[in-house]
Amino acid sequence: MKKYSDMEFLRLSKGQKFLYKLLRFFASIPGAIGSLFLAIGRFFKDLGLRIGQEFREIVTTFTGGDWKTKTSYFVMGFGSIARGQVLRGVLFLVFEIVFIFYMVVAGGHWMSMLPSLGKVGPHEEYSQVLDAYTTVYGDNSFKILLYGVLTVFFIVAFLYTWRLNVKQNRISEDLIRSGHRLKSGKDDLRSLVDEQFYKTLLALPLMGILIFTVMPIIFMILVAFTNYDGTHDGYNNALFGWAGLKNFNTMLSWSGGGNxxxxxxxxxxxxxxxxxxxxxxxxxxxxxxxxxxxxxxxxxxxxxxxxxxxxxxxxxxxxxxxxxxxxxxxxxxxxxxxxxxxxxxxxxxxxxxxxxxxxxxxxxxxxxxxxxxxxxxxxxxxxxxxxxxxxxxxxxxxxxxxxxxxxxxxxxxxxxxxxxxxxxxxxxxxxxxxxxxxxxxxxxxxxxxxxxxxxxxxxxxxxxxxxxxxxxxxxxxxxxxxxxxxxxxxxxxxxxxxxxxxxxxxxxxxxxx
Amino acid sequence: MNELREKRGMGLKASRTISNTIIYILLVLMSIIWLIPFVCIVLQSFRVESTWQVGYVVPKQWGVDNYIALWNSDFKTWYLNTFIIALVVSALQTVIVLCMSYTLSRFRFKIRDGLMRFMLILGMFPGMLSMIILYRVLKDLGLTQANAVPGLILVYVASSGMGYYVSKGFFDTIPKSLDEAARVDGATRAQVLTKIILPLAKPIVIYTILTAFMGPWGDFVFAKYVSFGTSSGMNVAVGMWNWLTPDMINQRYTMFCAGGVIDALPVAILFMCLQKYYVEGVTGGAVKG
The missing domain is CATH 1.10.3720.10 (MetI-like)
Structure with a gap:
């Protein structure tokens, strides 16, 4: 449509002005939606570039680093401890141990069940003690989905911490090379009430949001792709499983199945x-x-x-x-x-x-x-x-x-x-x-x-x-x-x-x- | 010339009187409309002759029977539950909200903008969606039905960080030069918050306490979900909602009115006392967002 300059616009009558504004409003909607898609595209492009850069940096840190840094790739926090930053190093190390322990004991199990959401549902089984058929409960789809999501969260957190650990080594090396003193554990603690006070303040609220808002939302988004309902509650009456886009098709009915x-x-x-x-x-x-x-x-x-x-x-x-x-x-x-x-x-x-x-x-x-x-x-x-x-x-x-x-x-x-x-x-x-x-x-x-x-x-x-x-x-x-x-x-x-x-x-x- | 001006003045005065009169009439009408339900609920709570819904307002027989019946019902438990929840939540939620809003107002760190945008997007999901899973998780933890009170507190407090907008808007209005002056004098960031910002932020602290108290006091949906079917875990809203279901309403209608009066009194009084701060919060922070 025609775009008026300011002077032309002022010369219009009231009704024309209103009509013009209204038309401009609707004319700009496609542009707005288009720019939205462009923004999304740009976001993914930037994300790809960032990831590539990260990988390159991880490799160069490894090849260019000393033996302390290289060991830290496998034993997290080793470099920090060896360079005297005991507090940081111990925290890294403890996190790694906890993570490996969790993955071996439980995480691996939940992850392996995630694609099927459980194999054995509740069924009747003959019990010799009671001389009767009793219901035996098998897997719990609800728990599998829930703990599966939590495990994925945990893995992401681990990868991030691992990356942090690598970056830490590089920074320390640079600092030592240029003749600076590294921060001690005491300095770290002090900065938590000073420059990095925001970390202290945000830790608890963000933890709450992560567990009680983000996690449920991700879980419920996943539920939309399952057949979880009153008769498939995942444990007591029947397992539930993945259903793909079926539910969206039922709701919006783009192909078959009535409207x-x-x-x-x-x-x-x-x-x-x-x-x-x-x-x-x-x-x-x-x-x-x-x-x-x-x-x-x-x-x-x-x-x-x-x-x-x-x-x-x-x-x-x-x-x-x-x-x-x-x-x-x-x-x-x-x-x-x-x-x-x-x-x-x-x-x-x-x-x-x-x-x-x-x-x-x-x-x-x-x-x-x-x-x-x-x-x-x-x-x-x-x-x-x-x-x-x-x-x-x-x-x-x-x-x-x-x-x-x-x-x-x-x-x-x-x-x-x-x-x-x-x-x-x-x-x-x-x-x-x-x-x-x-x-x-x-x-x-x-x-x-x-x-x-x-x-x-x-x-x-x-x-x-x-x-x-x-x-x-x-x-x-x-x-x-x-x-x-x-x-x-x-x-x-x-x-x-x-x-x-x-x-x-x-x-x-x-x-x- | 003088005459003309006088005439015009008279006309202006007359038209102002007329418009003011119209406004007074409108305001009185509005006041009546706004007060009628509350007057009715108080009057009907003193009705003795019948417990069901009737078509008249003024009781034929006055008495406090409904309040006595209330005392002998589960209402006491519900009231205590509601009170505990509201008290604990308002204390914890205030701390969390102030931490969030102060941080987002004062610190500039790497993930700040991303974090705020992320929470904006999170807020677009209907909160009701999370109820199903939160209920199941609480049930696994044994925090539903009879133990609903700690479960409700946990959920209310944990997700309260999202409501930082209003107080952040307020913190933004406190000049940053105050922080910097204190920092120059050697105060840590933590000291700046406790010694300088909080005393200045008294209105918004009170606003946050007030809204955090009133939220769980009147919450209905999630409390209904969590306390499902167990009277001892209900709060007042859920318990009294059941009284107005079709098969209960004929025995409990006047009791509902009495309970409504008892339930509304403390919050209404609290609210009226702190109204000044509420208005300040709403007009100062809520709009800027």
Whole structure:
């Protein structure tokens, strides 16, 4: 499309300007996606070069090093100990011993089982003592997968440490050659609270993240390629094994097998996006509006209004949401009140038990989410509104701008600029807003047309609540839950990347002046 | 000329009065909407004549029967569980979050950018996905059902390093020249943190404690998963959620209201007292991210 210069752009009318911006936005999406792929390609190219360089360095260190260095290739830490850095050397050596011991005792076993995820499942075996057939349990697929992943982690950590050990020798050699003193163990310890204090601070948190966030995610990604479910739990009833891309095919159905899941997935994804859009922007604009009302000059009792709203943040969500959901039940307070007043003749089914009124529950969750979300946005907006330089309004007033113009020309652009990244994160976290949906409706009303997909999907179900439903109960299909989880990740990642690359205001902080 | 100006002034004043009146009306309406559920829940917790859901708000017969029934139920255990979890988690999580955010704000080391990008990507995976495996692992360790409390603490604390954004945003606003001045005077990095930064970061420390306390206090999903079916391992949220399932609601509805009041009171009071710091954290750190 035609690209206008700044002067040409200024000459356009308002509608044209908007249209132009909109077109530019969509025109830049392919470019953004393209540059994403380029970036990925570049990443792998750099990675390849790095690895090649590392290997070359390992070889040259070996050939150019003295006998201490050469021994360190097999006995880790030997060089360090021989050169007087006992603390470092001992740590290297202990790590190597632990690693070899682990690999011999357990690691090798788990690694060898990983390709099959277990060979012997639970089976009946004749027991001579009891004179009856009893169930004998064999391998445990779950443990094999889990410990297999851990072993891979461990091997990677070992390779990294080994490389570190080699590098250490080279650095020491260089230092000695140039006549420097090597750091003693005491120096090492001291630097842990000084220059390298970050290592001390990060050790524990990163360990926690590695074990309780990274490892489970890798495990669950792998589960998407197995047939792990309620009837194949890997130990008690049957082993599970690798299933390749079968589950992704079931979910997205690109070849054969009907489109039960893909239709359901499409429906739920659409509603998830609609929900996230409305939940984010209704809250945003109404929250800004409320903040402006409270902060307007001449309005009294500012603190009281604010405190009343903030109550909803203070009360745990499960109480307020569950209670509100029951208020709107068929025999709840709202219906009781409306019946008493004579405004309606029969109770309204706000949460819709049948498919034909699926719209009402959907509108209800969005409206109640406004009730939940406005206070939070009000707080954020209040902080930002107070930071807008007052002289901007002053000069606007002198130029004769009315309040509406002041809002659209100063307040709104400023707010949008500051809160751009926040809007993005709040959109993606709304996509995964489990609490509001699950506590209000539990996904109801049931979507009958999706009944052949697992998890009894309802009209207000988000992908995340669907995922949760699939993982509970006897019919749990963990592999399907994993597939949904991966797809949620893909959707969130694509949205984030496109928005980050397309919106200039997020990238250039200097643009707004 | 004078007259004209006066007239215009009058018009401005009148229009301001009108708009202020409209705003007051809107604010009063909003306050009513925002308070109604809480007023209802308190009123219904004192209802004696029936335990099921009814269509009216004001009880016909007042009494504290529901609170007595609450005292005689498992609610005590749940409450204690919730309290222990929230207390321990808020202490440990605060330490971890502050370590993470201070480090990422102040140190420039080789893997810093990669680390932050990596955690951003990790955050895009739905956390619920990890529940299945974490549950199985905790079960193997014997930390589920009746022993759910230590298991929950472990999981909450271990993954808390990811939530560093808000306090990092705050640390970024503390001038670095303070650090450098102290370093010149011979302080180690550890001393800079404890003697200089932490006293200045009081608002964000309190914000972190508060949010770390409120998180597990109201957590529902993972607690439900881990304490599955065993009353003694449940927290208040899971236990009371069961009271509102279709086959329980008719006996337990008013008890739920009473329990809700008891459960919400301490956090609400805590929150109201520390509101100032919460606002500071939300407006200062949350937006910058």
């Amino acid at each position: 039960v899941y893909s239709a359901t997935f499409g429906e739920v994804l659409t509603w998830t996006l609609i929900w996230a859009f409305f939940a984010t922007f209704t809250n945003y604009f109404l929250g800004v509006f409320v903040a402006m009302m409270i902060n307007k000059k001449g309005i009294r009792l500012k603190k009281v209004w604010r405190t009343i709203l903030v109550m909803t943040i203070a009360i745990p969500q499960f109480i307020s949401l569950l209670y509100v959901s029951k208020m709107f039940a068929k025999n709840g307070i709202v219906n009781g009140l409306l019946l008493d007043l004579g405004w309606i003749n029969q109770a309204i089914d706000f949460w819709g038990s049948t498919a034909h009124n699926a719209l009402l529950p959907r509108v209800m969750v969005i409206v109640i989410n406004i009730w939940i979300g406005i206070p939070y946005l009000m707080l954020i907006a209040t902080g930002i509104l107070m930071n807008i330089p007052a002289d901007l309004y002053e000069s606007a007033r002198i130029d004769g701008a009315n309040p509406w113009q002041q809002f659209t020309k100063i307040t709104l652009p400023y707010m949008l600029f500051i809160t751009g990244p926040y809007l993005l994160t709040s959109f993606t976290s709304n996509m995964n807003n489990f609490n509001v949906i699950y506590l209000l409706t539990g996904g109801a009303p049931i979507n009958a047309s999706a009944s052949s997909a697992a998890g009894s999907v309802g009209y207000t179900d988000l992908l995340i609540t669907w995922l949760f439903k699939i993982t509970t109960g006897a019919g749990a299909q963990y592999y399907m839950a994993s597939v949904i989880g991966i797809l949620v990740f893909v959707v969130v990642a694509v949205i984030s990347l496109v928005v980050y690359n397309v919106l200039p205001s997020i990238k250039n902080e200097e643009d707004f002046q």
